[in-house]
Amino acid sequence: MSLSILIWLPLVLALLATQLPARHIGRASALLSLIPLAIAIDFMARFKPSVSGLQFVTDKLWISSLGIHYKLGINGLNVALILLTTVLFSISLAWSSQREISRPRQYYFHFGLAQSAVLGAFTAQDLILFVAFFDLMLIPFYFLVGSWGSGERVRATIKMVIYTAVGSFLMLAAAIAAGILVAHQNGTPLNFSFSAIAHLRLSYTDQDWIFLGFAAAFLVKMPLTPFHGWLADAYKSMPIPAVAVFSGVVSKVAAYGFLQVALPLFPHAAHHFQMLMLLIALLSILWATAMAFTTRDARLVIAYSSVAQMGFIVLGIFSLKATGGQGALLQMLNHGVVTAAAFFVLAAVAARAGGSESMDDMGGIAFRAPVLATFFLIVTFANLAMPGSSNFIGEFMILLGAFSSHMWIAIVATLGVVGAAFYALRLFIGAMHNRVGGRVQSFELNRIEALAIAPLVLIILALALYPQFGLSKSQASVRAALAPATLGGSYAAAGKPHRVYTHTAAAASASTSNSASR
Amino acid sequence: MNSLLIAAAHIKGPHIDWASLSPVVVLAVGALVALLVGLLRGAVARQQVVPALSLVTLLAAGALEIWRFGHPATIIHGALRIDDLALLIDLICTVSAFAAVLLAWRSEAPRDAGHGEFHGLLLFSVMGMAILASSQDVITLFVGLELLSIPLYILCAAEYRREGSLESGLKYLIIGSVGSATLVYGLAMIYGASGQTGFAGIAHAVATHNLLGDPLLLGGIALVVVGFAFKASVAPFHQWTPDVYEGAPTPITAFMATATKAAALAIFLRFFDVALIADKTTWSPMIAALAAITIVVGNVGALGQTSLKRLLGFSGVAQAGYMLSGVVVATHLGVSATVLYLWAYLGMNVAAFAVVHANQLETGTDRISALQGLGKRSPALAWSLTVAMLALAGIPGTIGFIGKFQLIHALVSGNHSWLAIVLVVGAMISLGYYLKVVAAIWMSPAGSASEISGVPVPAGAAAGLAPIAGGAPEADRLPYPEVVFVAVVFAALCIIFGILPQPLFHLASHAGSALRGLL
Amino acid sequence: MSPTTWGWLVLLFPLLGTVTIGVGYKRWTRAAGVIGTGAIALSFVSAVGALLSLLSRPEHGRELVSSLWNYASSAGVDAKLQILVDPVSVFMILVVTGVSTLIHLYSTSYMKSDEGYARYFAYLNFFVLSMLVLVLGGNFVMLIVGWAFVGAASYLLISFWYRRNTATGAGIKAFVINVLGDVGLVLGTFFIFRHTHTVSYLGSFRAAPHVFHTDSTDLVAGCLLFLVGAFAKSAQLPLHTWLADAMEGPTPVSSLIHAATMVTAGVYLIVRLHPLFQLAPTAGEVGAIIGCATLLVAGTIALVVTDLKRVIAYSTMSQIGYMILGASAGAYSAALFHLMTHAFFKALLFMAAGSIIGAMAGDQSLDRMSGFRKALPFTFACFIVGGLALSGIPPFSGWLSKDAIIAYLNNRGGIYEVLGILGYVGALLTGLYTFRMIFRAFWGEPSPEARELEHGHLAHAHTPRNPVTGEEEDNQVGFPGPEHVIAEREWPMKVAMGTLAVLAVVGGALQIPGVDHVIQNFLSPALANAPLASAAHEPSSGAAWAGLIVGAVIGLIGISIAHRIYVARPGTATRLQQSFPAVHGFLMHKWYFDELIDLLVVRPALTLGTFALGVLDRIVVTGGVTGGVTSVVRSGGAGVRRAQTGLLRYYAAALILGLSLVVLYFLISST
């Protein structure tokens, strides 16, 4: 089955669903979203983890005069994230389907578009295609926030889009420049596919600024401090299902972009800016932790915790060690599940606290809702990366990677771990325990809420028992992705020919991808 | 008398390649016919037949332009060069005029000006553009420019009962004439320096007579730059643009915004990349600087606007800045990028103006706030405007993205990466206003829309459901089907060519290679 | 069955118990106690099975590893879901499951009227599971997992009565400090992993002598970080403050987690990692010093604290100080021996305290207790047994185990001799505070509650109040339960306490210097490669007996002083307080540790957070980065719009100005 089907199916299904009578759209969308999920599982099952190159490749020349390819493929870096995307979208749609939503046609259309865009961004194997999907993701979220959000939603959505688009435009410029400069400097025809760029040389100064362009886009999207200015408003305003998928997968696209695009394609720059990126990651961890300490807004606690987590992920990636990269990848998966679950739990809690998301209005909810409390607790423990959760393994490997590359940064970063314990638990206690809040009317988790939360909690538990799931598929790909950047400094110093390692890796991937595509 | 006859007998007119000239001829004939039919007394003849005739004329002209594609020819003693670049630009103008005619079908302007006159002038203007785009001689250039401008001055003021219309006409006329005079003086100086009026002659003279650093030539270039920049609304010569766009009848604004810009950019390309190519190192930094200024000024100026037409005016300024990039780099790639962007710009702006027009017809104003609820009133229009705005902003999947892509491509290849960065920064700023428009369409102010929070809303609140969005246009109420048609078609093209841009690239590259002597 | 199969069974039963109770919390609420106790009892049986099957193997084959599946095996990390069954872990699981079974039994009565009965047993079973993972885990990752799980279980049980703000506060405090410990373990693991490239115990131990030389920096750093973990878990200075607060939890919880099992995990850790600590004597010294300091500090605080449970809690800290001291010094078997006996008598003391608290209708203040001797004869007897064992009075178990540690220290010499002598000071304090507590609670005029109980009425508070703050309990939600229980009326409590009392008396018999060395012999296969555990470092039985006698005497002196102050001459305590107000205040404030931590850690963190939220984020991010750019753009826009006057002549002027500039440029670039 072609990957194109997987990535475009959500949009098509959404369009189909919108043709139904308004009251059936939600349920239909939720049910239909199981199809992409099934396809994603199928891909996952057929994926061969031992191969570092692409599998299930679709490669068509899209814009021939620019050498832009419509190239999709799966490797160890994105296979789990694709599954995560389909899962989270299914769950978000299920959650939405149980609620009355104004203008459902547009709502579900935007959801379908969002899913297609995210899947596209994960599978794209061409710079321009990647950029296109990356930007395309913005549109549905712009509408979802602006039309179905709460509070200052219009301002928030414009702020969000401008912030993220600033990054994406810089990335666009960088992507174009990358393709062109590579073509110029090697005298090859224009070709924007990752594999083509990866094994051609690009001068170090060009790599540097191009890398910064990509980094800007990714850092804003995640977001990391100090690029998080849009986060609070946007997360505050987003409808719950939107924020769940946004925080769950959209921010992962950025982190994934580092692994899939920035590091393998611009290894020297990645090596060059390693310290900068590590410091930004560290700053984010500490900053977001401090913010999460102090805010009374439950949603912002989760939001900032997710900034801190993204900080860890970047820390892992830019440790430029396989352990760190593996940890980062696992952590993307974990955090995607956990943060989405956290937002759904938050919605359930807010529903019991008179609609308020302020911790001042909560408290004592656990009593009549032990199941909810248990789920919340599991999510909380996972969120603070308690050992035994899969998140811990992620953080463990991230920190191990960072530790082996820059010991002190890892040690300082552990402050974030301790801080997470405090703010995550503070949120749990503030909501579920202590005296009963003024507007609280507690009731047990109902079927509708459980529809979204229970599967996620089950996934969290399953991952906790078997985090290897997130590691086993990716090892080869992560090594291949990081190797050039890890070597970045040494061969620069030795003046050896450029990127011998990737060349062989790319060749290997080409041969395997051929066999896989057949 | 006899001697005169003898003298006349000696005069042998230039050879005229009627095939190549045919689009221009068709336009002229169509304009005259429209003028004449407009004199008929019957209301049907005036109100339906005349627009129909102009549509036919434009279709014919378009068909002929397509026919001549790939058959470059220099005709009428070097007055015109009908090559792929010219034809593509002509086609833009023709399409734009076609859309303008449809938009104007039931609007105020043709009734006020008289249908025959209105359409006749419109066609004359298209003809002027066609000539300007293919002119190969400074005299033809100048006449073409005036033939383009003068009808527009009149059309801007067509709604004579509206103060804004008259004001915009007067402003356009006076500032335009200052621009023309400047251009004339500049052309005079270039003529003075080179002794030639043909572009090829000028190029030859500049290259061979060691004129490169001559103040006379450079002064002339300076004045010409300003004259063209004015037409293309390049900052700081852009100030008429927002005012005129706002004041002019909307169909005319739509036409002006797209077609004039195309013609002006075309002559920029043709004159600088053909006649003055030898002096590229001197003028290129200046034009690059102007482009940068334009990008910044246009985008920044659009930020706080409340009138949609004004906003689009400033946005047009900014886009002109983008498009100058192709002139700056002066390569085949640059030319094709500019042409490509012009096509993109046509699609995006016509779609946008069509919606503005429709909304104006319905609400009587072009305020952005009047867009509120458009998503409910007419989803087709709302989606069209949304697509247009996103395309203008350069979001992937739209033609605007492709256009910007190619411009950046040209700039980076032409060693003008810094301008590419400016372009990108401009695009970032532009989101600030494009998105506000989209927000106004879909996102009613806080409180009125039901919000999704954690609380399940009790069932039964679904009474006030919105009409189908993204569905078939026939589901919408259609007060002005032709306007909606234009909006939807152009918006759809923005998407289609945004996803499958290869044909456009193909055409644009033809245009790029039409200019010989470039890299 | 092989020992490892038994090991997995040991883990399986509590897991099943947790899940069964958790899933069926509504349907079989009342059965939760039985299920929970039964699960742990089965686990204990399995532990015995493991013991027996381990003993049936030859000595050199008593380190067995078994893995279920790859837990996190990638990119060089080789973490498996793995257990290590060796004498140390078997010893631990025996203690843990045994004591746990009894405490579960006790709890079935103690918690019977609590609304959260099922939840309680689910948590408690989960705790046992976690503790067993901790001790059975076969690699560092499993260790950390268990380590954190017990922390989580501890948190859950401390804030079991979650309507109490004090309970939730104590819970979060305990949790965060324990996470600090986890981080210590994680970083310690990193330091070791950096050189050994494996997370498995046996792999690391095997590699350690080859990759580390004695006291190499990374090894010492790693061991110190492990010690941080141990200190956090075992409530050693300066990470001890959570333990006293943890008394917010139900008393059986204090008994199980905060006395018998979890808090001793630090000791287990040091023993488990002894191959590493052997190579890092510096780390061992640090551990010993901290342990010694803790035993003294906690002992002094216990002298003045008036909350019954907190006295026992500080006593626990103090006793764990001995164990840490011993384990750090190398007295592994002695430390584990003391760990076991301490589990018996301290659990017993807590259970007995629970009985008194029941009689006091939830009041825990020693100030209001008195004269319960007659009212609670069984409890009194248990208290006496536990107290004597704790004070190290012959022939109770604590006497043999504690003095074994001190004897080892004195034998090792050097700085350890000093620490050993300080250990005797601690022994004096132990006798003093233990019997201060006993004398105040059981001697003197019977309190009203005691009097009523003598007449057969169990006191009930009209309005249940938080024992710490006096705040009225949130009674609407129904817990803690309205009924209180005493051991005298509940057979499960009696059975549990009785069993422990017997063990507290006879438990010491396992290892009597010169008589038998059951524990030492059992552990020796696991300690075979430890020079410090070799016979050379063990004190001779003569020296050991000398130490035992000295210890017993010191314990008796302590008791007699307590008797003098609280029984013979009532009022002495008050006089002392008035004579040394500074000392008393200092001790009452628990050496100001809480305040110090508050000042040094909590406050800066919160200030930083507030600063970050209020100032930095607003000024730097919103104001500077975003705001700066947007305001520049915005003001640019305003400028452009202002220039757009609508006045034609201005436009012309702008055009002309632009024209002159362009011409100027071209003129300049001419020639």
Added chain:
Amino acid sequence: MTLGWYLAVSAVIFCIGVGGVLVRRNPLVILLCLELMLNAGNLALVTFARMHGGEAGQIFALIVMVVAACEVTVGLGLIVAISRGNLPVDVDKLHELNG
């Protein structure tokens, strides 16, 4: 006289026209000033035609003359329309469109 003088005169006239556009408020007079500018262009063209001895410049000048006439016609028409609409015949008072 050398041709430079003619050119100088033409430049001066051009700039007088420019100045007029900038300072006058009556659109009628502004149109006159535009005439000045165009005429200056014509003078330059004719001068250059003389200089090069080719007639292209003169042809151009004639065309410019036609254009000037056209612009004037349209401009005057506009002024009449403005005046009919009872709007002020003063460019400083026509600034409804701004910002």
Added chain:
Amino acid sequence: MSEVLFFLAAIAAIIGAVGVVTLRNAFYAVLALVCHLVSLAALFLLLRAEFVAAAQVVVYAGAVMVLYVFVVAYVGGGEEVAAGNGLRFLGPLFALALAIELCIALLGSALSGINSQGAHYVLGFGTPAHIGRLFLTDYLFAFELASLLLLVAAVGAIVLARRRRGLEDENPALAALIAQPRPAYTGTMAEGAGVRQVLQALEETHGGVIELGAQPPKLAVGAERSGDEAQEQLP
């Protein structure tokens, strides 16, 4: 001789130009322009551009200026020279700067021709015959276009300035008002009463907002805003 003529013509042309810019009365300005045009024609003659000079006089000074005079008469030409704003000073300054730059550009050229009397004179240069031949051969296209341009201009002038029908039918009240006697010096074309003024008057008489049917609403805004000016012009 030619020098004298040049100076006379040049000075006259410049004076005429200055007159156009400075004279307050539009009518005088037109006359000054005529003077300028004629002087320019003389300069053209000196440059041997006979046909251009002739055309200048005939077309410009003759035809276009007449148009001017008519419009001045229709609109009324009284006007203050400049507004009291910065442009009054800056305008000439800008112009001066530009003049300097242009002179530098024109005279600084290294072209030898600038400092000469011009190219060698060829018989027939600039004569109508030559020009005419060129128009029919080399510049045929421009010539044809120029004629179209004139047509456009004519059409445009008509579109903008012609008398309209239909206004009366749309709004009887308006029509009646237009039929009323006009104040003096406001032109003779009845519909020239203009919407703004009519509205003003209507509002005064009817006292309220008027429905103007097909009138674009923008009108009302304009009418309201410039009410003061309209009042001044009404008696």
